[in-house]
Amino acid sequence: MRVGESVRRPDGAAKVRGRFEYSSDLHAPDMLWGATVRSPHPYARIKAIDISAARAMPGVHVVLTHKDVTGRNLYGLEIKDQPVLAHDFVRYWGEAVALVAADHPEQARRAAQALKVDYEVLKPITDAEAALAPDAAKLHPNGNITRQVKIRHGDQSARADIVVTGEYEIGMQDQAPLGPESGLAVPEQDGSVELHIATQWLHVDQEQLAAVLGLPPEKVRLTMAGIGGAFGAREDLSMQAHACLLALEAGRPVKMSYSRTESFVGHVHRHPGRLWYEHGADRDGRLVYVKARILLDGGAYASSSTAVIANASCFSCGPYRVPSATIDGIVAYTNNPPCGAMRGFGSVQNCYAHEAQMDKLAAELKMDPVELRMRNALQTGDKLITGQTIDGPVPVAELLKSIAAMPLPASGEGKGGDVDLTKLPGGVSNTTHGEGVKRGVGYAIGFKNIGYSEGFKDYSTAKVRLFTKDGKARVEVHTAAAEVGQGLVTVQAQIAGTELGVNDVVVLDADTNVGSAGSSSASRQTYITGGAVKTASEAVRDRVIAMARAELRAPSGLHIENDNVVTGTGKLVVPLATLLGDEVIEETREFHPRQTFPLDAETGQADAHMQYAFAAHRAVVDVDAELGLLKVVELATAQDVGKAINPQAVEGQIEGGSAQGLGLAVMEEIQLKDGVIRNASFTDYLLPTILDMPPVRMDVLELGDPNSPYGLKGVGEPPTISSGPAIAAAVRAATGRPITRVPIRPHDLTL
Amino acid sequence: MKVACTVNGAAREADGVWEGESLLYVLRERFGLYGSKNACEQGECGSCSVFLDGVLVCACLVLGGQANGRTIVTVEGLTDASGLHPVQQAFVEAGAVQCGFCTPGLVVATHDLLQRVRKPTEAQIREALAGNICRCTGYAKIIDAVNLAAGRT
Numbered sequence: 093m094r095v096g097e098s099v100r101r102p103d104g105a106a107k108v109r110g111r112f113e114y115s116s117d118l119h120a121p122d123m124l125w126g127a128t129v130r131s132p133h134p135y136a137r138i139k140a141i142d143i144s145a146a147r148a149m150p151g152v153h154v155v156l157t158h159k160d161v162t163g164r165n166l167y168g169l170e171i172k173d174q175p176v177l178a179h180d181f182v183r184y185w186g187e188a189v190a191l192v193a194a195d196h197p198e199q200a201r202r203a204a205q206a207l208k209v210d211y212e213v214l215k216p217i218t219d220a221e222a223a224l225a226p227d228a229a230k231l232h233p234n235g236n237i238t239r240q241v242k243i244r245h246g247d248q249s250a251r252a253d254i255v256v257t258g259e260y261e262i263g264m265q266d267q268a269p270l271g272p273e274s275g276l277a278v279p280e281q282d283g284s285v286e287l288h289i290a291t292q293w294l295h296v297d298q299e300q301l302a303a304v305l306g307l308p309p310e311k312v313r314l315t316m317a318g319i320g321g322a323f324g325a326r327e328d329l330s331m332q333a334h335a336c337l338l339a340l341e342a343g344r345p346v347k348m349s350y351s352r353t354e355s356f357v358g359h360v361h362r363h364p365g366r367l368w369y370e371h372g373a374d375r376d377g378r379l380v381y382v383k384a385r386i387l388l389d390g391g392a393y394a395s396s397s398t399a400v401i402a403n404a405s406c407f408s409c410g411p412y413r414v415p416s417a418t419i420d421g422i423v424a425y426t427n428n429p430p431c432g433a434m435r436g437f438g439s440v441q442n443c444y445a446h447e448a449q450m451d452k453l454a455a456e457l458k459m460d461p462v463e464l465r466m467r468n469a470l471q472t473g474d475k476l477i478t479g480q481t482i483d484g485p486v487p488v489a490e491l492l493k494s495i496a497a498m499p500l501p502a503s504g505e506g507k508g509g510d511v512d513l514t515k516l517p518g519g520v521s522n523t524t525h526g527e528g529v530k531r532g533v534g535y536a537i538g539f540k541n542i543g544y545s546e547g548f549k550d551y552s553t554a555k556v557r558l559f560t561k562d563g564k565a566r567v568e569v570h571t572a573a574a575e576v577g578q579g580l581v582t583v584q585a586q587i588a589g590t591e592l593g594v595n596d597v598v599v600l601d602a603d604t605n606v607g608s609a610g611s612s613s614a615s616r617q618t619y620i621t622g623g624a625v626k627t628a629s630e631a632v633r634d635r636v637i638a639m640a641r642a643e644l645r646a647p648s649g650l651h652i653e654n655d656n657v658v659t660g661t662g663k664l665v666v667p668l669a670t671l672l673g674d675e676v677i678e679e680t681r682e683f684h685p686r687q688t689f690p691l692d693a694e695t696g697q698a699d700a701h702m703q704y705a706f707a708a709h710r711a712v713v714d715v716d717a718e719l720g721l722l723k724v725v726e727l728a729t730a731q732d733v734g735k736a737i738n739p740q741a742v743e744g745q746i747e748g749g750s751a752q753g754l755g756l757a758v759m760e761e762i763q764l765k766d767g768v769i770r771n772a773s774f775t776d777y778l779l780p781t782i783l784d785m786p787p788v789r790m791d792v793l794e795l796g797d798p799n800s801p802y803g804l805k806g807v808g809e810p811p812t813i814s815s816g817p818a819i820a821a822a823v824r825a826a827t828g829r830p831i832t833r834v835p836i837r838p839h840d841l842t843l
Numbered sequence: 844m845k846v847a848c849t850v851n852g853a854a855r856e857a858d859g860v861w862e863g864e865s866l867l868y869v870l871r872e873r874f875g876l877y878g879s880k881n882a883c884e885q886g887e888c889g890s891c892s893v894f895l896d897g898v899l900v901c902a903c904l905v906l907g908g909q910a911n912g913r914t915i916v917t918v919e920g921l922t923d924a925s926g927l928h929p930v931q932q933a934f935v936e937a938g939a940v941q942c943g944f945c946t947p948g949l950v951v952a953t954h955d956l957l958q959r960v961r962k963p964t965e966a967q968i969r970e971a972l973a974g975n976i977c978r979c980t981g982y983a984k985i986i987d988a989v990n991l992a993a994g995r996t
Contacts, residue, residue: 104935105927107943108950110878110918117877198861270882270890270944270978320882320944321978352883512966520970577942577979740938740984747981748941774887774976782982783973 093589093597095802098740101582102599103575115290115317116274120345123276124153126331126338127200127348129190129207130357131182134427134767135216135231138178138189138209146192146207151199154342155207156191161337163306167329169296169432173232174393176304176333182211183231183392184429185768186357193338193346216427216767220366220389223424231392231425238390238423239398241405243696245477246416252372252380256452260369260445261833263761264389265362267434268779269576271320273330273358274349277339284311285336290319292326293611294572294604304333305340312336316602322576323752324433325359327613328395356772360395360432361762363388363423365404367445377457377464381416382409382449382477386442388423388431395432397423402546402691402700403438406478410446411488411539411706412468417477419696427767433613435752436812439540444834447536447817451824461821462496462535470539479697482704485795487732491708492537494730494791501712501726503531514783517714517721524721529714531725534821537708538813541701542806543616546690550616550702553607554624555680556588556632558672565655565668567592567629570600573609573621578808579741580617584625586737587801591629592636593652594668607682615705615806618737623683623801631679640671686799703800707731707810709750709818715826720838722823724754724784727815730791734805739792742807747788749811755780757816761835848910850874851920860907867891869907870917878918878947882976889975892948892955893917899955901974918947921954930954933992934985941979949975953989962993 093099106112129146143155158165158179165179166172178189190207194200217223223236230236275289284307291297294314302309319326331348339346350358370383386404390397405421434440450468454461469488475481511525518524544550555570569588575581585597602609609621637650640657649660657665689698710728715721727750736742759778763770771777796803816834824831827841846869847856857873867884870876870893880890884903891902894916902917922928927935930953940946949972956963956971963971968989977985 098938100935101940103943104940105931107940107946108918108927108931108934109922110876110947110950112943113877114880114944116881117871119872119875196861198863268978269942270880270888270976271942272881319942320880321942323978349881352885514966514969579941744938744941744980744984747983748979749981751981752978773885774883775885779976779978781973781976782969782985785982788981788983 093586093595095586095590095737099582099586099738101579102585103581113318114271114320115288116272116349118276118288118317118347120276120278123345123347124193124195124342125197125200126335126346127192127204128188128334129204131178131185131187131189133182133211133213134185135214136182136211137214138180138182139212140210141190142208143190146203149199149203149206151195152192152203154193154338156337156341160341161304163304167300167304168394169328169396170398171394183427186429188334191334191338193342218426218428218764218767220387220424220426223426236425238394238425239401241401241421241691241696242694243405243417243419243477245479248416248418250372250381250416253375254373254453254456255370256449256456257370258445258449258452259832260367260448262365262441262444263835264364265434265756265760266356266762266777267323267325269321269323269325272350272352272355275317275331275335276345276347277335278345279339279343284313285340286313287332287336288315288317289332290317290326292322292574292576292613294602295608296611297329297332298604300329301333301336305336314604316574319574319576322612323435324613327433327611328360330358352774353772356769357429360430362434363390363400363431363441365389365441367442369445369449371449371453373453377459377467379412379414379468382414383418384408386421389426389428390423391426391428391430393430395430397432399545400438403540404442405696406700407439407540408442408446409477410443411470411537413470413474414477419477428764429769435749436540436809437614439538439813443536443538443813443817444820447821451821462492465492465537478691478700480699480701484797484799485732487793487795488537488706490793491706491730491732495535495708495710495728498710498728498789517716517723518719519783523719524716528718529716530826532713532715532822532826534711534818534825536814536817536821537706538810539704539706540809540813542619542703542705543614543685545688545701547688550610550620551682551684552609552621552624553680553682554621554628555606555678556625556628557676557678558592558632558636559676560669560672563669564596565594565672567594567597568600569597569625570606571609571621571624572602572604572606573617574602574612576612578745579738580612580621582741583618583622583737587622587625588629591626592633593654595655615808618804619800619806620683620685624681626801627683628679628681631681632677635677640665703797703805705805705810707814709814711818711822713819713822713826715823715841717827717841720841722758722841724758724786724819726786726789728789729811730793731810732793732795732805733807734797734800735794735803736792737802737804742792743790745807746790746811749808750788750815751780751785753812753815754785754819757819757834757836759835844908846907846911848912849914850876851916862908864907865903866905866907866910867902869910870902876917876919880944880947882944889952890945890948892951899952918951921950929995930957930992933988937984937988937991939980939984939988945975945977949977949985953992957993957996963989
């Protein structure tokens with residue numbers, strides 16, 4: 093179990109046998125089921141709430157409204173602007189208004205339906221541009237601009253010989269983790285509550301819950317339950333506070349588990365956006381300037397919008413040398429569903445725009461699109477548009493070279509009887525046997541930050557314990573870090589195993605009995621929590637070596653290998669278990685990466701980010717332009733991961749991340765009409781199936797970042813950034829159509 | 844109402860079942876078999892795939908009452924408590940498991956496929972598993988797992 097090996101997941105056996113306990117599998121004797129009363133209007137004033145009918149329903153034990161929130165009825169990751177239960181206004185369709193707990197989930201649902209809320213329905217603002225109008229209703233006390241980011245870099249009056257402009261639109265994507273929002277709250281005699289929950293960040297949930305419940309943090313204890321995927325959807329509170337309020341009031345355990353439809357209103361989504369770009373270049377294709385206006389719809393509450401718009405702005409130009417940039421990023425409040433974190437976090441939206449612009453520029457210059465990108469490729473030591481000098485490997489040109497050199501898949505299926513329909517647009521609907529199908533190839537590259545930014549304190553805590561069990565050395569690793577599926581639990585064991593030379597490593601369940609790990613987001617956990625496990629393991633190792641030297645008068649240069657203390661030449665000094673005896677060696681360490689700084693409010697200049705990661709994609713598509721159907725034939729990708737701690741897991745991240753990018757490009761969109769979600773189910777919100785996702789050809793580079801543990805770079809998000817833009821480019825190449833919005837719809841290909 | 848059926852070889856009975864309860868709810872909340880997963884409860888994602896009288900079904904689309912007198916095998920019943928079925932082993936080895944929420948359904952659906960087709964082609968694998976959504980893996984390692992299992996069974 094060493095760093096660099098494709099070690100199997102320790103939770104794999106339980107998961108394949110159906111015995112891994114997810115948050116929706118929890119249960120307790122005499123538990124009640126919670127249900128949420130939700131707003132049927134995107135914008136309304138609450139005039140009155142009548143709980144009497146709901147309270148009188150069979151099996152009902154508790155009904156709660158905003159009056160019953162025992163602490164502060166506001167929460168939020170960046171801005172405390174969202175009520176736990178709406179009190180004066182509802183600002184989006186599906187906002188939580190009241191809660192019910194009953195013996196059976198169906199009783200709870202029926203009681204929730206019986207609860208009467210008298211609304212004064214207001215006209216919703218459902219467009220971000222409309223929210224910015226001077227006469228628009230103010231949805232929050234400070235107005236409708238959640239954050240505005242200005243980047244002013246280089247010569248603001250720069251002019252260029254070649255200018256291309258474009259306007260792009262990105263639909264609202266859902267993270268759609270398969271595990272629903274769910275958990276079990278257990279009240280204790282002393283007025284405290286124990287919450288078993290699937291979350292991306294235990295400690296920030298705890299902090300928010302303590303404030304909402306009006307309890308000191310030590311009276312709100314959280315234990316991680318199994319997480320059925322996250323992708324950003326579990327950064328904000330969903331049912332956490334609701335279940336705790338119900339349990340504390342009922343004096344009984346309360347389970348809540350959302351249906352898929354409720355899940356669509358129970359978590360934030362990827363920001364939809366409109367982006368206006370102008371690129372100026374010289375006649376050799378070198379960029380002179382980029383101007384952009386990026387408008388994201390943040391929906392009804394802030395969530396992590398302020399950080400998303402910062403990313404969208406910082407990475408707006410792509411990984412290119414841009415001497416002058418004028419970027420205005422705005423995220424606005426509307427009455428649409430709240431938007432926040434999703435894999436890629438702001439870099440996904442802008443990548444569609446900057447890559448389409450690069451292709452436009454290449455066409456204008458009659459230049460190969462890969463060649464144009466190479467000519468402008470960012471390199472180590474270059475200044476970003478935020479003024480930060482980028483250090484470490486910046487393999488933009490290498491990644492492009494790699495994908496361009498990969499062999500292309502065989503051309504489309506031949507006509508005739510032996511056609512594999514599943515490989516053609518339309519699939520087994522049998523819409524074509526290859527006639528009318530056009531092939532296209534497209535390229536895209538993107539980048540984003542790893543870890544928190546703009547001075548937000550980034551650290552993780554690890555406790556590592558070495559002792560003897562059954563005559564053998566054992567290591568226990570304890571952190572609060574969320575294993576969301578990415579394989580962090582494996583990585584932690586690999587790191588401790590590598591640093592301590594011990595074969596038996598157990599990663600304990602995450603909970604709040606150990607310090608914060610920060611969130612499983614921003615592709616940061618292998619770096620930050622991995623760094624904490626490494627640091628704590630090193631501290632334990634130093635004590636073991638000191639102990640060996642003191643007790644055995646052993647020479648210097650000792651290390652631990654395969655459960656033994658050995659000399660520098662590998663000669664056995666003492667078995668670790670013998671040396672330890674009954675001794676327990678435990679060390680807790682925090683790991684802090686280098687500091688970041690807030691963007692300047694007027695110029696957007698700062699060393700705002702800690703690490704940068706890059707990925708490139710090439711997409712091959714077949715389009716049936718007569719019917720507006722398309723099939724992604726292949727994705728090819730190259731990514732620098734610094735060091736692959738677990739190569740198999742890295743491949744899984746790249747394949748899975750590419751699939752989510754594909755989803756946004758060709759099918760995934762939350763469809764809104766007047767603020768109401770029209771497709772809140774897996775029947776109507778389309779996710780890529782095994783028939784939609786093509787094989788992925790990949791080149792994983794390990795270039796080693798001198799600043800990070802083992803030289804690693806965050807892996808999870810980059811594949812989600814460039815796969816979709818490459819598909820859009822391939823569709824443009826196949827059809828000659830502009831394709832300025834995603835997901836691409838049939839009528840974008842035909843009308 | 845009362846529901847009596849055979850689940851993973853054992854006679855099971857639940858009393859006081861509400862008529863609207865799905866087989867999935869009965870398996871999970873009444874029999875404590877949480878291996879079949881509740882991801883969409885609409886028959887779209889395949890996470891709750893089980894065998895009903897030997898036929899692959901989504902347990903969320905079967906009413907609890909319809910299971911009365913019938914035989915059900917869930918993911919927990921594919922193997923005894925001690926070991927892993929070759930399909931399960933292949934999923935772990937191939938890296939086909941990330942969050943794992945789709946995994947029980949995929950394991951059951953793969954089991955069904957390999958019972959019908961011993962050495963499926965890639966097209967057959969894709970067709971057979973098209974009703975099982977995985978949000979984490981992008982499916983490549985799932986195809987690897989099916990091939991690995993097919994080579995061993």
